[in-house]
Amino acid sequence: MLPDQDGQGWLLERRHVEALLALDSHPSLWALTMEQEDRYEGSAQKQDEREREQASRTLERIGEDEADRRAAAAADLHDGPTPDDPYALELQECPVCDYEAFSSDDGDELGMRVGTGECLVCHYRRSPAIANAIARQMEWERCWERD
Numbered sequence: 001m002l003p004d005q006d007g008q009g010w011l012l013e014r015r016h017v018e019a020l021l022a023l024d025s026h027p028s029l030w031a032l033t034m035e036q037e038d039r040y041e042g043s044a045q046k047q048d049e050r051e052r053e054q055a056s057r058t059l060e061r062i063g064e065d066e067a068d069r070r071a072a073a074a075a076d077l078h079d080g081p082t083p084d085d086p087y088a089l090e091l092q093e094c095p096v097c098d099y100e101a102f103s104s105d106d107g108d109e110l111g112m113r114v115g116t117g118e119c120l121v122c123h124y125r126r127s128p129a130i131a132n133a134i135a136r137q138m139e140w141e142r143c144w145e146r147d
Contacts, residue, residue: 044129055096055124067097067121074101074120094119095126102126108135 025033059067074091081088089104092115099122104115106128112135118125 041129041133044127044133047127048130051125051127052096055094055119055122059097059122062122067099070121071099071101074099074103077120078103089113089115094122094124096124097122108132110135110139112138114138 062070078091079085079088080090089107091100092102092104093100094102097119099119101121102115102117102119102124104117106116108114108116108128108131110132114131114135116126116128116131
């Protein structure tokens with residue numbers, strides 16, 4: 001540590017933080033990692049709320065006829081499973097507009113087939129962090145059902 005400018009205390013350096021993070025890799029000391037994950041997930045949840053609000057406003061603005069037209073066109077716009085990419089996700093139901101028009105760019109990290117991407121009707125965007133949180137919840141529920 002270095003003394004601060006007025007000589008009254010010490011300045012925390014990057015190497016100190018790195019040492020704490022290295023200690024945090026020990027199972028009994030995961031508090032820092034858990035705190036980082038909580039902050040990241042909280043931030044992602046807030047962003048998802050904003051995305052849902054924006055998508056709801058878009059849906060109101062475009063009206064039912066335009067939403068129906070966009071939903072009908074979604075299948076042609078979506079790059080779903082192909083011989084080159086058989087693991088790509090099909091169109092999914094959008095949690096905001098309820099149309100089967102959510103076009104996934106990728107899936108969650110657990111392989112639960114929760115897509116990340118954008119709805120082709122209301123333009124709701126789901127981030128990887130939210131897809132992973134949904135997948136973890138699904139896995140948690142699946143485990144509870146087995147017990």
